[in-house]
Amino acid sequence: MEAASPEDVAAAIRFAGSHGIEVGVRLTGHGIINHLENVLLVHTGRLDELTVHPDEAWVRVGAGVRWDRVLQEAAVFGLAPLAGSSPDVGIVGYLTGGGIGPVARTYGVAADRIRAIEVVTGDGEFRRVTPTEHPDLFWALRGGKGALGIVTAVEFDLVHLVEIYGGAVYFDGADAEKVLDTWAEWCPSLIEEGTTSIAILRLPDVPFVPWQLAGRMSVAVRFAWIGDPADGQRVFAPMLAAAPPVLAMVGPMPYTELRRIHADPSDPLPVHEHAALLDELNDDVLDALLAAAGPDADDCRQLMVEIRQLGGAVAMAQEHASALCHRDAEYSYLSIGIPAGPDAEATIRNAEDIGRLIEPWTTGGTLPNFAASDDPHDVVRTYDRETLERLADLIETYDPDSVLRAARPIREALLLSVPED
Missing domain, CATH: 1.10.45 (Vanillyl-alcohol Oxidase; Chain A, domain 4)
Known part of the structure; x- marks a missing residue:
């Protein structure tokens, strides 16, 4: 059903409870999971309010709003939300999973900026949740995803930010070892003004993929720098020198163009993800990744095998605790494949095989937004x-x-x- 108000959401939950069925919620289809039999699905797209409060640097948004709209409307006042790598996703799912985006090492976890959440809990009651009103829910909703209720609106702080130095540089897959080694050596020296990730890509030969990357293996190094662009250019120079780039798109950019850093697809895809966390990137980890997903791994079926550097402000203690665990890890790992067609099962098995290969160096934990699963x-x-x-x-x-x-x-x-x- 399509909800136009919190009352609609409450009515749906109460109806489901009285008829012995479950309730699910959707906006975009990103992060969708299976097993929705006997589920009343609530669509939140019509909950689309958005009000920026520039004097106090915060915003109120409905559950139907996506990040790109907040990016654009906040920018009018020189303000910015801590959006994720894909501005096409909904705000609620991202924030309730914590929210670790392209500038996270500088500004921290997006959920830490939440002021208030309005939610209809599983008993069909509407509640406004803040650090002092229902503090137990305030803890749970920030990191607990949708397990406690259906969020109808959220209020959160913005940061004063207009431009960053950032983007991505892509290298030929044959240079994967040099680029990975350089990145692993470079990361420990990166101060909190910089956030970075690296990804081994096998992108299809389709029109929306740049011709330099289509139908071939490549390695992307992503970077965002908060501060003087000249400092960002100097700090990123070792990565640009790691190997000859096949495509380089790094420089000063409006924060509203945040999507350029990761270049995530705007439309939802039927993907299989395998996520993990690591405390270090030693030679053994790199060798395992290269063996499983590098240029000689002809059986690799993953579109992307990615590592993000965490640390910095992500790991800082906050005034209000949340249900987001494992934020002290140094790196996150994620593989993404498309389990479709006759090779679907092989794609899933390959992802799990890579996961087992690097398991000796993982922490045993994952992050909610990188492990969307009902398992x-x-x-x-x-x-x-x-x-x-x-x-x-x-x-x-x-x-x-x-x-x-x-x-x-x-x-x-x-x-x-x-x-x-």
């Missing part, structure tokens, strides 16, 4: 035991009749999780 085994990796137990307790309080589809994996994960000695 309780994935949920166990997303939250530590204490957080999982607290989320499950809150679900029992605010969704006693088990109406929310997003809450089920939390309940199931708790049964799998074994307390530490």
